[in-house]
Amino acid sequence: DADVTQTPRNRITKTGKRIMLECSQTKGHDRMYWYRQDPGLGLRLIYYSFDVKDINKGEISDGYSVSRQAQAKFSLSLESAIPNQTALYFCATSAERGGETQYFGPGTRLLVL
Amino acid sequence: GQQLNQSPQSMFIQEGEDVSMNCTSSSIFNTWLWYKQDPGEGPVLLIALYKAGELTSNGRLTAQFGITRKDSFLNISASIPSDVGIYFCAGRRGGTSYGKLTFGQGTILTVHP
Numbered sequence: 001d002a003d004v005t006q007t008p009r010n011r012i013t014k015t016g017k018r019i020m021l022e023c024s025q026t027k028g029h030d031r032m033y034w035y036r037q038d039p040g041l042g043l044r045l046i047y048y049s050f051d052v053k054d055i056n057k058g059e060i061s062d063g064y065s066v067s068r069q070a071q072a073k074f075s076l077s078l079e080s081a082i083p084n085q086t087a088l089y090f091c092a093t094s095a096e097r098g099g100e101t102q103y104f105g106p107g108t109r110l111l112v113l
Numbered sequence: 114g115q116q117l118n119q120s121p122q123s124m125f126i127q128e129g130e131d132v133s134m135n136c137t138s139s140s141i142f143n144t145w146l147w148y149k150q151d152p153g154e155g156p157v158l159l160i161a162l163y164k165a166g167e168l169t170s171n172g173r174l175t176a177q178f179g180i181t182r183k184d185s186f187l188n189i190s191a192s193i194p195s196d197v198g199i200y201f202c203a204g205r206r207g208g209t210s211y212g213k214l215t216f217g218q219g220t221i222l223t224v225h226p
Contacts, residue, residue: 004155035216040122042201043156043216058213090155100144100205102214104155 003027004105006091012111013081021076021108023091029103030096032074034058034066037088037107046089049074050096081112116140119202119217127225132189134220136202144205145178145185146214151198159200160187192224 004025013019023032030051035043035058045058047066055066063085065077078085088109092102119136126132136145144163148156160171162178162185169176173190185202202217 040218042117042119042218043203045213048213092155100146100161100214101158104157106153106155 002106004091004093004103006089006105006108008108009106010109012113014113015082017081019078019081019110021089021091021110023074023076023105025072025091025093025103025105027093027095027103028071029093030071031094032068033092033094033102034064034074034076035090035092036060036085037090043090046076078110078112081110083112086110086112116215117202117204117217119220121220122218123221123223125223125225126192128192128194130192132192132196132222133186134200134202135184135186136204136217137184138204138215139183140204140206141182142204142215143182143207145176146203146205147174147176147185147187148201148203149198150201150219156199156201189222192222194224194226197222197224 007022033048034046037043044060046064048056049068067075088107090107091105094102117138146161147159149159150156160176165182166180167178175188177186199219199221201219203214
């Protein structure tokens with residue numbers, strides 16, 4: 001079984017809808033991250049969490065919110081989706097020591113119409 | 114905004130050829146990482162570099178941490194079809210940035226048999 005899982009893998013939604021992307025990990029890592037990937041822009045950090053009580057904004061947090069419900073779960077919400085949030089979204093985890101090695105989930109492809 | 118400039122953006126090569134790509138920044142990084150993303154999957158770590166001037170190999174891959182700490186290079190020797198994918202550099206600064214990575218835009222590699 002995969003160490004980092006994301007659900008759903010694909011999602012089509014309409015402008016203005018609220019949606020949630022979920023991430024679960026079995027690696028026992030404290031640190032979790034949400035990125036979005038757009039062609040030609042690489043991976044950009046949306047939010048990150050270093051433990052259950054810790055939430056931090058990344059470089060592109062506007063229009064997004066997150067919830068760290070447990071060590072193993074980190075969810076990303078789009079309160080009111082807009083078309084320029086169409087992208088590939090990745091969750092990642094890392095251990096506190098050796099935190100530069102991040103382990104990525106398989107991604108969620110989101111299309112906002 | 115994006116702080117790592119990765120080049121080239123894409124490469125089309127014949128099987129057996131060597132490949133070189135690089136990443137530059139206006140800022141100093143304490144760690145440089147190289148990831149590969151296969152189609153439909155999340156990025157996977159290939160090589161991690163921790164010291165200026167360090168040269169590290171992983172099979173046919175060799176990466177170097179630039180002396181100025183503002184750049185890094187990745188070489189792939191004798192390319193094979195399964196080298197196809199997107200290669201990302203990533204850097205980590207120290208201090209309060211610990212655990213956070215900044216990614217380059219990616220190099221799309223296509224290998225013709």
